[in-house]
Structures are given as C-alpha cells and as structure tokens.
Amino acid sequence: xxxxxxxxxxxxxxxxxxxxxxxxxxxxxxxxxxxxxxxxxxxxxxxxxxxxxxxxxxxxxxxxxxxxxxxxxxxxxxxxxxxxxxxxxxxxxxxxxxxxxxxxxxxxxxxxxxxxxxxxxxxxxxxxxxxxxxxxxxxxxxxxxxxxxxxxxxxxxxxxxxxxxxxxxxxxxxxxxxxxxxxxxxxxx
Numbered sequence: 001x002x003x004x005x006x007x008x009x010x011x012x013x014x015x016x017x018x019x020x021x022x023x024x025x026x027x028x029x030x031x032x033x034x035x036x037x038x039x040x041x042x043x044x045x046x047x048x049x050x051x052x053x054x055x056x057x058x059x060x061x062x063x064x065x066x067x068x069x070x071x072x073x074x075x076x077x078x079x080x081x082x083x084x085x086x087x088x089x090x091x092x093x094x095x096x097x098x099x100x101x102x103x104x105x106x107x108x109x110x111x112x113x114x115x116x117x118x119x120x121x122x123x124x125x126x127x128x129x130x131x132x133x134x135x136x137x138x139x140x141x142x143x144x145x146x147x148x149x150x151x152x153x154x155x156x157x158x159x160x161x162x163x164x165x166x167x168x169x170x171x172x173x174x175x176x177x178x179x180x181x182x183x184x185x186x187x188x189x
Contacts, residue, residue: 001053001129001130001131001149001150001151002130002131003118003119003128003129003130003131003132004116004117004118004119004128004129004130004131005116005117005118005119005125005127005128006020006114006115006116006125006127006128006129006154007114007115007117007127008022008112008113008114008115008159008160009112009113009115010110010111010112010160011024011110011111011112011113013111014110014111015027015111015113018049018051018057018059019049019051019113019114020048020049020050020051020113020114020116020129021048021049021111021112021113021114022047022048022049022108022111022112022114022159022160022161023046023047023048023107023108023109023110023111023112023160023161024046024107024109024110024111024112025046025103025104025105025107026046026049026059026061027049027059028089028103029057029058029059029089029090030089030090031101032100032101032102032103033087033089033093033099033100033101034063034099034100034101034102034105035063035085035093035097035098035099036097036098036099036100037065037073037082037083037097038075038081038082038083038096038097038098039065039073039074039075039082039083040065040067040073041098042065042067043100043102043105043106044063044064044065044066044083044084044085044105044106045063045064045065045066045105045106045107045108046061046062046063046105046106046107046108047062047063047064047108047154047163048061048062048114049061049062050062050114050129050151050152050173052088052151052175053130056090058088058089058090058091058180059088059089060086060087060088060151060152060173060175060182061085061086061087061088061089062084062085062086062152062171062173062184063084063085063086064076064083064084064085064163064164064184065083065084066106066163066164068106072164076164076186077165077166077169077185077186077187077188078185079140079142079183079184079185080094080096080144080183081096082096082097083097084184084185085097085182085184086151086152086173086174086175086182086183086184087175087180087181087182088175088180088181088182089180090180091175091179091180091181092179092180092181093181094181094182094183108161108162108163109160109161112160112161114129116129119131125155125158126153126155126158126170127153127154127155127158127159128152128153129151129152130150130151131150131153132150133150133153133172134153134170135172135187136169136170136187136188136189137187140172140185140187141174142174142176142183144176144183146176146177146178146179146181147176147177147178148174148175148176148177148183149174149175149176149177150172150173150174151173151174151175151182152171152172152173153170153171153172153173154170154171154173155170156168156169156170156171156186165186165187165188166186166187166188166189167188167189168188168189169186169187169188169189170186170187170188171184171185171186172184172185172186172187
C-alpha cells in the first residue's frame with residue numbers, strides 16, 4: 001500500500017460507514033470480536049479502524065488496554081503480549097488474547113474521520129497509512145510466519161485524543177494478508 005498521510009476531522013455524528021476513523025465505536029463487518037485484556041479480562045479501549053485496500057470491503061481494527069480508572073497495565077507496547085490488538089474483518093484475531101461478542105465498548109471519545117493525502121517530497125509526518133514504517137528505535141516488524149504488511153503508523157502527539165504510547169510514542173500496525181491476523185506495537189523516545 002502506498003503511503004498516505006493522515007489527518008483527523010471530528011464528526012458531529014457517529015460514523016457508521018466502513019471508513020478509516022478513530023474514536024467512536026467500531027463498524028463491524030462480521031460478528032463483533034471485542035478484544036479483552038490478558039491481565040484484567042476487561043475490554044480493551046477502541047482506538048480506531050482502517051479501511052484496507054482491495055476490491056472488497058475490509059477493515060482493520062485497533063484496540064489497546066487502557067483502564068477507565070487510569071491504572072497502568074504493563075506490556076501494551078508488546079506485539080504479542082495480549083494488551084493490544086489489531087486484526088481485520090474478514091479475518092481473525094490473534095490467539096494470544098480472548099475476544100467477546102460485544103458490539104460496543106470503551107473508546108477514546110467521539111468519532112474522528114481520517115482525511116488522507118499524498119506525502120510531500122519533504123514530508124516528515126509520523127502518522128500515515130501504508131508505506132514503510134519510520135522506526136523510533138529498532139526495526140520490530142513481525143517475525144511470525146506469513147506475509148506481513150505495514151498498515152498504520154500513529155504518532156500519539158498527532159492522534160485526535162490521548163493515547164498512551166509512552167513519551168511522544170509512535171504506534172505501528174501490521175497485518176498478515178493471508179489470515180487477517182495483525183500485530184500492533186509502540187515505541188517511544
């Protein structure tokens with residue numbers, strides 16, 4: 001997928017279409033599959049969904065454990081630690097966290113529709129779809145079997161709401177194109 005820079009516009013109404021958006025509630029294409037925290041068992045917080053390229057409609061869903069009371073949960077940065085989730089529909093969640101058939105759950109706030117644009121030649125944006133990841137630390141592309149594609153890079157300082165990716169952190173989402181299983185991780189300065 002070619003790199004597309006992301007910006008966000010707050011929506012006055014809930015977004016119910018299968019588009020790239022952050023906040024609000026997921027637009028499920030199949031049965032709801034809300035990920036649960038491996039540590040607490042509570043539903044993870046919905047961050048957003050990404051419309052995936054291709055002929056058919058597919059969405060990638062991004063969640064991360066952030067408790068309502070502000071209690072910190074270890075391991076949200078780990079791609080397979082069970083405290084974050086990225087997966088596609090059609091497709092399947094990973095096996096290292098449980099899911100519940102919840103249609104709605106915790107979120108970061110109201111819907112923000114993503115507006116995409118082609119990067120400028122001197123673009124230094126750290127929030128984009130596709131392209132090659134711009135790592136803050138070392139390369140952490142998934143090593144699990146299969147073909148992995150970089151889908152999303154999200155700068156926590158440019159997100160439409162607070163997300164805890166550490167100090168000025170950046171999140172990275174990858175998708176296994178064969179299974180729809182994903183991996184998410186974040187790095188900070």
